[in-house]
Amino acid sequence: MLQKKLLSGLFWVLLLNLLIKPFWILGIEVGMQNAVGHEEYGFYFAIFNLAYIFNILLDLGITNYNTRNIARHPQLLHKHFSSIITVKILLLGLYLVATFTIGLLKGYHSRQFSILAFLCINQFLNSFILYLRSNFEGLLLFKWDSVISILDRVIMILICGCLLWLPNHPAIKIEYFVYAQTAAYLITTAVALAVLLSRMKKLKVNCETVNCEGVNCELTNLNLRFSWPFTFAIIKQSAPYALLVLLMASYNRIDPVLLESLIPDGTLQAGIYAGAFRLLDALTMIAYLVSVPLLPIYSKLTRPPIDTPHLASVTRLMFSLIIIFAITAAITFSSMSHTLMSLLFEENIDQLEKVFRILIYSIIPISVTYIFGTLLTADGRLRRLNILAACSLALNILINLILIPRHGAIGSAYASLAAQSFMAVTQLVSALRQFDMKPHCSYTIKIALFTLFIIGCNILLRQMGISWLPWLLAILAAALIAALLLRLINIKEIMTIIKEQ
Numbered sequence: 001m002l003q004k005k006l007l008s009g010l011f012w013v014l015l016l017n018l019l020i021k022p023f024w025i026l027g028i029e030v031g032m033q034n035a036v037g038h039e040e041y042g043f044y045f046a047i048f049n050l051a052y053i054f055n056i057l058l059d060l061g062i063t064n065y066n067t068r069n070i071a072r073h074p075q076l077l078h079k080h081f082s083s084i085i086t087v088k089i090l091l092l093g094l095y096l097v098a099t100f101t102i103g104l105l106k107g108y109h110s111r112q113f114s115i116l117a118f119l120c121i122n123q124f125l126n127s128f129i130l131y132l133r134s135n136f137e138g139l140l141l142f143k144w145d146s147v148i149s150i151l152d153r154v155i156m157i158l159i160c161g162c163l164l165w166l167p168n169h170p171a172i173k174i175e176y177f178v179y180a181q182t183a184a185y186l187i188t189t190a191v192a193l194a195v196l197l198s199r200m201k202k203l204k205v206n207c208e209t210v211n212c213e214g215v216n217c218e219l220t221n222l223n224l225r226f227s228w229p230f231t232f233a234i235i236k237q238s239a240p241y242a243l244l245v246l247l248m249a250s251y252n253r254i255d256p257v258l259l260e261s262l263i264p265d266g267t268l269q270a271g272i273y274a275g276a277f278r279l280l281d282a283l284t285m286i287a288y289l290v291s292v293p294l295l296p297i298y299s300k301l302t303r304p305p306i307d308t309p310h311l312a313s314v315t316r317l318m319f320s321l322i323i324i325f326a327i328t329a330a331i332t333f334s335s336m337s338h339t340l341m342s343l344l345f346e347e348n349i350d351q352l353e354k355v356f357r358i359l360i361y362s363i364i365p366i367s368v369t370y371i372f373g374t375l376l377t378a379d380g381r382l383r384r385l386n387i388l389a390a391c392s393l394a395l396n397i398l399i400n401l402i403l404i405p406r407h408g409a410i411g412s413a414y415a416s417l418a419a420q421s422f423m424a425v426t427q428l429v430s431a432l433r434q435f436d437m438k439p440h441c442s443y444t445i446k447i448a449l450f451t452l453f454i455i456g457c458n459i460l461l462r463q464m465g466i467s468w469l470p471w472l473l474a475i476l477a478a479a480l481i482a483a484l485l486l487r488l489i490n491i492k493e494i495m496t497i498i499k500e501q
Contacts, residue, residue: 018286020150020157025282028160030344033275035164035172038348042271044174046260047112049253050102051119056246057095058088058127060238063134081135081200087231088131092124106261118178125185126152132192139199148192155184240382247389251396251419255412258400263408268348273409275345276356280363283329287322287367298378302435312437319371320488326367327451328479332472333360335458339468351409358413365417365424372424372431384430392423446486453482 033041062084103116129148136145159180163172256273260266301311333340334357341352376385396419403411432438457478461471483489 020153021285022282024153024157025278025285026344028157028164030275030278031164032160032172032174032177033271033278034346036174036177038271038275038345039268040174040271041274042256042260042267042269043112044115044177045274046256046267046270047115048119049256050106051099051116051123052253053246053249053257054095054098054102055123055127056242056249057098058091058124059130060091060235060242062087062238063127063130084131088124088128095124096120115175115178118175118182122178122181122185125182125189129185129188129192132189132196135196136192141199144195148188148195151191152181152184152188155187156180159183240386244377244382244386244389247386247393251389251393251423252416254393254396255400255416258397258404259409259412262401262404265408269404269408269412272348272351272355273359273412275341275348275352276359276409276413278344279333279340279356280359283333283360283363284366287326287363287370298375302375302379306435308436311435315371315375315431315437316443317490319368320483322367322371323364323447324450324479324483324488326364327447328454328475330361330363331451331454331458332475335462336468336471343468355409355413358410358417362417362420365420368424369420369427372427375431376427376434379434381430381434385427388423388426388430391426392419395419395422446488450479450482450486450488454479 036044099116099120100113103113108116129152133145133148136148160177163176163180256270259270259273263269298311298314301307301314337353337357337360338349341349341356345352373385396415399415399418400412403414405411407414454475457475461474466474480489
């Protein structure tokens with residue numbers, strides 16, 4: 001029964017996110033950027049990334065702690081619920097101090113602070129929604145978790161769609177986009193909270209029939225209360241993970257912030273970077289969804305005694321799936337960069353193309369990180385991951401400081417690619433050494449042959465001058481055939497792993 005619930009939950013999360021989020025990223029966000037212009041969107045995007053970088057201060061690992069805890073002891077939901085809400089409100093104060101301090105140091109003016117304030121509220125609401133979802137996950141209410149995971153985007157699509165496409169709509173300002181996010185998060189929070197409170201009432205009967213280990217399980221009125229021991233216990237357990245998230249968010253999102261700060265036309269360059277980043281963001285989501293089952297699989301396989309051959313087999317299979325996707329996407333979309341940017345945007349196409357052609361190759365190291373970073377995380381190697389992430393952040397900032405004044409957004413694209421590549425290679429080497437896994441020479445040759453084949457196919461299709469859709473379909477078919485012929489994909493192995501889970 002538990003296995004059925006887990007598979008059903010994974011199915012719904014994947015299905016709903018793949019249906020909604022690509023439309024959000026490539027439809028609404030691109031539409032808003034075209035409506036307000038690259039410079040105005042870059043103005044917003046730099047502030048958004050500042051708010052995003054520090055959002056780990058709103059959680060500090062509470063969500064992961066809560067998921068594990070409620071899954072084991074659902075009767076503790078009511079007691080911990082009010083305590084955690086209080087902690088999150090206190091963390092909001094810390095978060096606001098951190099972000100507004102950086103804003104002051106950067107010399108933000110009144111309009112920037114106004115947008116930053118709403119974006120901070122949005123980040124808090126998003127963090128609170130993730131906490132509420134962790135309770136659904138802990139109670140194995142996966143369908144509700146799936147619905148809540150996309151509800152905010154559905155609401156934003158409706159609001160922003162009306163702004164963009166209804167006749168006689170008012171002139172669009174970037175502030176409207178921010179306010180739409182706030183409204184969507186508020187509605188989603190209210191829905192999630194209402195559903196969770198109704199489920200909490202049902203726990204009363206169950207709570208009276210289980211061993212609560214001395215804990216008072218009686219469901220009373222919700223009263224906010226704060227406990228220093230409870231807070232310190234959560235922070236102590238989750239601090240390494242929180243630091244890792246902060247560092248990774250920083251080297252992933254700091255480029256627009258530096259662009260906006262270092263050069264006179266920084267907002268325009270940040271907007272161009274944001275436009276080129278948009279498709280990478282959508283593709284990264286697909287890579288992430290492919291890697292979703294990895295953490296529980298790796299957590300199981302890394303428990304002593306480690307079955308190294310089995311671990312290596314699973315790693316090779318998942319790496320093959322995700323690297324085939326990443327190599328195909330990077331080479332193909334880089335080859336048709338001008339066409340794609342022309343389809344998505346209305347101005348600055350040449351600059352967008354140059355940035356996108358470089359930035360899209362980041363999908364390869366990002367995908368590698370999803371495999372080997374997850375493996376190291378499952379094995380508890382957070383200290384090592386934090387060191388690597390700190391080095392990646394330092395490398396990203398250093399290259400940005402050198403290249404941004406000369407090359408603008410193109411320099412940031414190179415900086416991002418370098419930082420992502422460093423993180424991927426060091427994680428790969430570290431994981432292989434940690435688990436004594438040695439890649440076979442024949443496998444490496446197969447990956448190289450596959451890469452050369454995809455390059456050749458794209459060169460041929462470009463010379464044929466066909467349109468982007470037949471080009472894309474032809475490449476997908478060619479990649480699948482090549483992967484099967486080279487035996488990079490083994491259908492039997494995939495079915496075996498699915499049955500095991």
